[in-house]
Amino acid sequence: MRVWASILTVAICLTPAYSKINRKEVVQSFNPVRNASSNSTPVQVGNGNFAFGVDITGLQTFMPFGTLSSWGWHNFSLPIAPGQTSPADFTGLDWWTHGRLVNYDQSNPAEPLISNWMVQNPQRINLGRIGFWFGNETVTETDLSDKSQTLDLYSGTIVSQFKVSGSQVIVKTYVDPGSDSVAIQIESDLLKGGQLGVFFDYPYSDVNKFDAPFVGVWNATSQHSTSLQKSPKQAQITHNIDKTTYYTAIQWSGYALINGPSNSTHRYVLQPRGDSSLDLTVNFSRKSNQAGDDASLIAKSSADWWQDYWETGAFIDLTRSNNENATELQRRIILSQYLLAVNEAGQDPPQESGLVNNGWYGKFHLEMVVWHLMHWGRWGKWALLNRSMPGVYERFLPTSIQRAQYQGYTGARWGKMSDPSGRSAPGEINSLLIWQQPHPFYLAENEYRTFPTQNTLQRWDEILTQSAEFMVSFAWYNTSTGFYDLGPPMYPVSENTPPNATFNPTFELAYWRFGLTIAAQWKTRQHLPIPPSWLHVAQNLAPLPIINDTYPIYQDMPNMWTDATTVYDHPAMTRHLRPPTPNRGSQSNTSLWDFAHLFGWDFPMLAMNAARLGRPGKAVEYLLHAGFAFDDVGMPIGGPRVATPYFPASGSLLLAVAMMAGGWDGSEGARFPVGWKVDVEGFEPAL
Numbered sequence: 001m002r003v004w005a006s007i008l009t010v011a012i013c014l015t016p017a018y019s020k021i022n023r024k025e026v027v028q029s030f031n032p033v034r035n036a037s038s039n040s041t042p043v044q045v046g047n048g049n050f051a052f053g054v055d056i057t058g059l060q061t062f063m064p065f066g067t068l069s070s071w072g073w074h075n076f077s078l079p080i081a082p083g084q085t086s087p088a089d090f091t092g093l094d095w096w097t098h099g100r101l102v103n104y105d106q107s108n109p110a111e112p113l114i115s116n117w118m119v120q121n122p123q124r125i126n127l128g129r130i131g132f133w134f135g136n137e138t139v140t141e142t143d144l145s146d147k148s149q150t151l152d153l154y155s156g157t158i159v160s161q162f163k164v165s166g167s168q169v170i171v172k173t174y175v176d177p178g179s180d181s182v183a184i185q186i187e188s189d190l191l192k193g194g195q196l197g198v199f200f201d202y203p204y205s206d207v208n209k210f211d212a213p214f215v216g217v218w219n220a221t222s223q224h225s226t227s228l229q230k231s232p233k234q235a236q237i238t239h240n241i242d243k244t245t246y247y248t249a250i251q252w253s254g255y256a257l258i259n260g261p262s263n264s265t266h267r268y269v270l271q272p273r274g275d276s277s278l279d280l281t282v283n284f285s286r287k288s289n290q291a292g293d294d295a296s297l298i299a300k301s302s303a304d305w306w307q308d309y310w311e312t313g314a315f316i317d318l319t320r321s322n323n324e325n326a327t328e329l330q331r332r333i334i335l336s337q338y339l340l341a342v343n344e345a346g347q348d349p350p351q352e353s354g355l356v357n358n359g360w361y362g363k364f365h366l367e368m369v370v371w372h373l374m375h376w377g378r379w380g381k382w383a384l385l386n387r388s389m390p391g392v393y394e395r396f397l398p399t400s401i402q403r404a405q406y407q408g409y410t411g412a413r414w415g416k417m418s419d420p421s422g423r424s425a426p427g428e429i430n431s432l433l434i435w436q437q438p439h440p441f442y443l444a445e446n447e448y449r450t451f452p453t454q455n456t457l458q459r460w461d462e463i464l465t466q467s468a469e470f471m472v473s474f475a476w477y478n479t480s481t482g483f484y485d486l487g488p489p490m491y492p493v494s495e496n497t498p499p500n501a502t503f504n505p506t507f508e509l510a511y512w513r514f515g516l517t518i519a520a521q522w523k524t525r526q527h528l529p530i531p532p533s534w535l536h537v538a539q540n541l542a543p544l545p546i547i548n549d550t551y552p553i554y555q556d557m558p559n560m561w562t563d564a565t566t567v568y569d570h571p572a573m574t575r576h577l578r579p580p581t582p583n584r585g586s587q588s589n590t591s592l593w594d595f596a597h598l599f600g601w602d603f604p605m606l607a608m609n610a611a612r613l614g615r616p617g618k619a620v621e622y623l624l625h626a627g628f629a630f631d632d633v634g635m636p637i638g639g640p641r642v643a644t645p646y647f648p649a650s651g652s653l654l655l656a657v658a659m660m661a662g663g664w665d666g667s668e669g670a671r672f673p674v675g676w677k678v679d680v681e682g683f684e685p686a687l
Ligand SMILES: *[C@@H]1O[C@H](CO)[C@@H](O)[C@H](O)[C@H]1NC(C)=O
Pocket: 035, 036
């Protein structure tokens, strides 16, 4: 199969119908243009670990959009109530689990303060705000005229222009691909006379689960401190926010003075004089840091990095189709590719809103990693996936083994809503969800298909072994059926069923079987023995449940397909990581499903299902569904149930498009609606 797939890929690349695409032209034809700030989403530059969101001025002058990073986190002080002073005091809750009490990390009503603290801490912080200083605090966006802003996707450059008091200002904004630095190049006669400067400001941390569109509290100025150290042409601002300390190193060209903070704020102002241009580099770091590359060097690194990004890996061009839907799909693809590289290519898995603003306190969810990250591999951009995978599993392995042991299982039980330390936040759903568990098999197997080497086998082996061990010990042998059951208690993907009654959910059963199959293959490929328990469980897992000839959410679910109020959340049983079970089609009866409740990755999941069923037109309909919207700069709109942006929408869109562009095992090749002209480069068939 492997050999056949790679021959086929080569054949696709060589076929004249797949001529070399002018990628630069396609990419730049979707450069976003704005003439006013949006009150919900910024225009961004970033490098996957760090991003800077701007308003119409190219900075954060009027709108305090985020400057977010992988490393910037903060803890509020611990509670001081007796018996609730440290995470070690948290005891969770015991639930009956197949005849024994198992302890779960769930908020305990007897220890509310420490339970809450562990949910809310740490939070991701907004590192700071950089904006224009006009020498007049009352200037607002309406005082500016001739505003225009273009994001050049191909070089990672935002060019913004406006007039203030009749004078032109031109600003270019970049982020260094290799460090957490913003580079800014400003041209304006106002700089000469000291009428235009740049301010820096710092917020305190927010306690909200969702901080959108802005992160941080700007008026709690007495709760944190800043200080300035300056020397000619550079300065460093130290920000202390409780136990978190970090530094802003600022470096500029020409003559300028930096002063502040003023009037019990944390606002500093850099005021140049003499020149009509100012180049500025602002480097955020956990370490005290003076030196920095100048802005023109960063501009060059940014252009080089983005050119390489667009010119390597897979690409799809639908622009020859001359069809409004193909154009809109192409727009979504290009803008998603840009935003995912800015927001979702870090050392840790991304949070749902990337580096734009905070959801779930800035934490990330391990069950979501495939939607956020697998597209990197499927689009041939493995180095970006490599930044977090499998490193994050390696890092979380010891605590995941502890979690399993503490609950009386073997292997590693992966957590859910996490911070970079790997601690999973308390919560009923958080502690009872299981679909994160087989993800390592999906990631590893995809990597092995592209890199079938000893190195791939070795770097995933321990992670897969421990994942499989837990899956085997979690499956419960039901003596009355002779099958291994999953749950109860548990939450399935849809998170809306009674956990003490939920067992054998369709998707999780299929995914468990898939994972254990890969686990065995992984051992065989290394000429290692397969533990007999793995085979026994894999071969005797309960069959996929069926109600009235369709897959329900879980076995014996009451009212499935008869009561619309039960079927509104993620329709995971339509998800096909592997070809559907023979004879059963791959359908559930989605005609009853409440589409108004669907959001984000539900639509690409349904699109992949439709594609597998041979209905590419339907697949495209899902990818352009009104409930699946992307704004003018490509930010995936959250909708009624989650905040904007909701990046699993973008990642899953690219996953679905990769499948439609490369086909899948046994059905290779691109499949789009009849009449579309589609050029693809570099896609391999999906699993
Ligand atoms: C600004 O953009 C809006 C929306 O694209 C457009 O309707 C309007 O004409 C533009 N205004 C100017 C002055 O370009």
